[in-house]
Amino acid sequence: MRLARLLTLSALSLATPALAAPPAKPKPPAMTAPAPTTPSSLEAETRAWHQKRLANLTSEEGWLSLVGLFWLQEGDNRLGSGEDNDFVFPAGTPARIGTLTRQGTQVTFTPAAGVSLTKGGQPFTGGAVGTGEGPADTLGLGALRFYLIPRGDKLGLRVKNPEAPARKQFHGIPTWPVDAAWRIEGRFEPSPTPKKLAVPTVLGTVEDMDSPGTLVFQVQGQEYRLDPVLESPTGPFFVIFGDQTNRDASYGAGRFLYVDPPKDGRVVLDFNRAYNPPCAFSPYATCPLPPAQNRLKLRVEAGEKRYGDH
Template structure:
C-alpha cells in the first residue's frame, strides 16, 4: 500500500477522511459562490452552486484528470512509460519522456530527443520550471497530458493530468442531500485575541501551519458546536475542513470542505448544503488536508455532498 493510500485508510477508520493542501493546497482551489442567498431560494441557489462545482470538477484541468504524482529525489530522474523509468508516467506517455533534475528546491526538465513538449503554447526545449509555491507553476503539455511541479513543505513532486483520464470520462455525478434550511446556520465568530496559526494535517503524514482568525460557534438541536476556520493566502473567505458522524457511512471518510464569507457584525453563515468532497475522494494522487484537531463534529451533518463511488 502506498503512503497516501495508507494515510487515507487510517483517516477513514479514525474519522467518525485532504496543500487539497498542502499539506495539499486545497485543493480546492476552486472557491464556492457566496453563501448569502435568501433562505426561500435555497434549493435553487444550492443546485446552481453544485452545477458550477460539477462543471469545474469535469473541466479539462479538473481533479478528475489527475493521473499521477511523483516525488523527486535530489539529482536526475528519468521519466516516461518505459519500465526502467524512475518516474513511471502513464502508458500513453512516450517511453522516454525526458529527465527531471532536482537541485535543492529548484527543478529543471530536459525533454528526450523527438518529444515535442510545449509551455504556454510554445515549444519547450528544456530548462528550469517554476513550482506552484512560486505562484502559477510552469505547465508542460504533450497531447492530452500536462504536468507541473508542486511543493509540499520540503517535498517536490511532479503532478500529472490527462484530459482523457478514465475518471473524467466515466464520471457520473455526485449524490447530495436535499437542500435544507436546517443546515444553513448562523455562527458566532469569536476572533483570536492574538495572531494564531493552526496545525493542519494532510494525507502525506505531515502538517502545515495555516492562519486561523478565530473560532465559529453555532448551535444544532440545542447543542453548541465549534469549528476553527483557516484563511488561505490571497483568499477572502474562511475555509473549514471538518469531519462529522456521517463520514462513517454516508459521506467521504476523511471529512469534507466548506467555504464561508468573512464575518459580518460578528456572524458567519455556515451553509452546510455546500459541504463538498476533497480531491482525494476522486483520486489517490491528490495531497489533501485533513480535519485539524477540534474540527470533528459530534453530530451527523446530513447536508452537502455524499460519498462518491466506493470512496
C-alpha cells in the same frame, strides 16, 4: 497559496471506511435560526452552486483529470512509459520522455531525443522548470500536462490528462436534500492574537495555517465550534471539518466548507454546501485533513455524500 497547493496536492491515497447502509433518517434537528431565506430560493441557489462546483471538477484542468503524482529525488529523475523509468507515465506516451534533475529547490528538464514538448504553450527544448503551478510552468506532451508542486521540503510532479478515465466516467455526486435547517447562523469569536492552526495532511505532514478565530453555532441546543483558516486576507473562511456521517455516508476523511466573513460578529454556516475534497475522487491529490478540534460529534446530513467507493 499554500492551501491551494495542498488541495492541488491535489498524491495521496486515503483509506476510508467501507460504505454501510445509512441509518433511518432522523427528524431534522432544531438549529439556530439562519438568515432569512425561502425554501425555494435556497433550493435554487444551492443547486446552481453545485452545478458550478461540478463544472469546475469536471473541467479539463479539474481534479478528475489527474493521472499521476511522483516525488522527485535529489539528482536525476527519468520519466516515460518504460518500466525502467523512475516515473512511469501512462501507456501511449514515449518510452523515454526526458529527465528532471533536482538540485535542492532548483529543477531542470532535459527532453529525450526526438521528443517534442511545450512549456507554457510554447516549444520547449529543455532548461529550468519552476514550481509555480501555473500555466507558465506547465509542460505539455500531447494531451498530457505536468508540473511541479512543492509540499514542504518535497517536490512532486503532477500529471493531468483530460482523457482520464475518472473524468470520462464521472457520474455525479450524491447529495442530501437541500434543507434550510442546515443553514445555521452562528457567531464569530476572533482570535485576540495571530493564531496558527496545525492542519494535518494525507501526506503525513502538518501545515501551520493562519486562522482568524472560531465559528460557534448550536444544534439542538448543543454548542459546537469550528476553527477556519484563511486562503487570503479578505476572502471567505475555509473550514476543514469532520462529522459522524464520515463513518457511513459521507467521505471518510471529512469535507470542506466556505463561510463568508462575519457581519457584526455573525456568520452563516450553510452545510448544504459542504463538499468533498479532491482526495475523494483521485489517489493523486494531496489534501488537508480536519484538525482534531474540527471533528464534530454529530451527524451533518447535508451537502455532498460519499462518491463511489471512496
